[in-house]
Structure formats: C-alpha cells, structure tokens
Amino acid sequence: KAGVTQTPRYLIKTRGQQVTLSCSPISGHRSVSWYQQTPGQGLQFLFEYFSETQRNKGNFPGRFSGRQFSNSRSEMNVSTLELGDSALYLCASSLDDSGSSYEQYFGPGTRLTVT
Amino acid sequence: KNQVEQSPQSLIILEGKNCTLQCNYTVSPFSNLRWYKQDTGRGPVSLTIMTFSENTKSNGRYTATLDADTKQSSLHITASQLSDSASYICVVTGTASKLTFGTGTRLQVTL
Numbered sequence: 001k002a003g004v005t006q007t008p009r010y011l012i013k014t015r016g017q018q019v020t021l022s023c024s025p026i027s028g029h030r031s032v033s034w035y036q037q038t039p040g041q042g043l044q045f046l047f048e049y050f051s052e053t054q055r056n057k058g059n060f061p062g063r064f065s066g067r068q069f070s071n072s073r074s075e076m077n078v079s080t081l082e083l084g085d086s087a088l089y090l091c092a093s094s095l096d097d098s099g100s101s102y103e104q105y106f107g108p109g110t111r112l113t114v115t
Numbered sequence: 116k117n118q119v120e121q122s123p124q125s126l127i128i129l130e131g132k133n134c135t136l137q138c139n140y141t142v143s144p145f146s147n148l149r150w151y152k153q154d155t156g157r158g159p160v161s162l163t164i165m166t167f168s169e170n171t172k173s174n175g176r177y178t179a180t181l182d183a184d185t186k187q188s189s190l191h192i193t194a195s196q197l198s199d200s201a202s203y204i205c206v207v208t209g210t211a212s213k214l215t216f217g218t219g220t221r222l223q224v225t226l
Contacts, residue, residue: 004158033214041218042204042216042217042218042219043159043204043206043216044216045213045214045216048212055212056212056213088156090158090159092158103161103164104149104161105161106151106158106159106160107158108156108157108158109156109157109158111156
C-alpha cells in the first residue's frame, strides 16, 4: 500500500498570502489529522477529520482551516500568513477515529517558509 | 492541564552503547502511549503503542516500558546504531482521542 502523501513538499510564501496544503491518506483510512511542528513547540495538533467531519480541533486561530473530501483526501488552508506560521506541517491517517490502539501513519510533511 | 514531559532534551552516545529515554505524563484518563522516531525532515514513524494494561513492548532493539501508576514511560535502545540518530517523541492519548505530544528527545549516535 502507498503511504500517506503530502503535496507540496516545500513551499515559500510571503506574509499576508494564503496557502493550501494537501494530504492523501493511506487507502482505506478515513481519519486524517493535521499537525504543526516547529523547533520550539514540537508537534502541535491542528485538527482531525473523519468521514468529512471535523472531529477534534486544537488551539489554533481561525486562520487555520481544513476540510476532508468524500475520498478521505484532506486539505488545510492558512490565510493571512504570518512569519510564525513557518513550520513543518504533518498529516497523519488512521483506520479509526477513536484513537484507541489504531496506528497513526504520518506523511513526510510540507515545509512552509513564510518570508 | 494535560502534559507530556520528555527527558533528556538531547543525548549523545557512542555507537554500540545502550540508552534510555524518559517520558512523564499527567494525561488523565489515559488511553494509550506511543513512541515515535522522527528522522530529520521526515514524518514520525511509530515504534510502539501501549495500552493501560501493558507494561513492556519491544520492537527490535527498542523496548518501551509503561508504569501507569506513576505515569512514566521509558524507551530503551539497545546496541545503538548510527541510524538511531533521530528525535524520539512520546505521545499520550487521553479522552475523546485527544493526543498530547512531548517535545521529544534528540538522540545523536556517534562513532
């Protein structure tokens, strides 16, 4: 099976612009979660989608939004970019949304640089 | 507040040596605890996942232990290799599938 794929892998944007990142989960996985990773803060949870519905949300401003399509592919959007949004954005998929013992599989991430 | 604290923050060891990484958490109630390995510039890869009733779980040279009473976990790496150089992240799942991440331990294995 193909793993989790994320596009693009690298992105450079200017302050004030907006950006859309894409994630394709492993085939059959219906849960997709997004994370922001920075050197100082580590991994921080953005949101989780299951069957096109947002199930959990982290403590990020409304500039960060996401959605999931019927084929489980997911996108996240960041509007009005700030320098502090520079980070590695990771997507993870799993079979189940309960987070019990189901494994989360991470993609390689999208490295976003805001100048 | 749910927290996961990892120690040490960074570690340098010689190839072939063993090492132990620590994870203390305050997440309650607790569903499971996972250890991930993250190579630089890559996404995290799962090493082990343990539920409340499990004390030890191994994955090759990696052995994780869990003491749910003291809310502590450790990851022991045996006979380290250069390829073990990475960040190791402890993640605890609490209520409503909420994940709390540690900030990781950065391990460097040298010759």
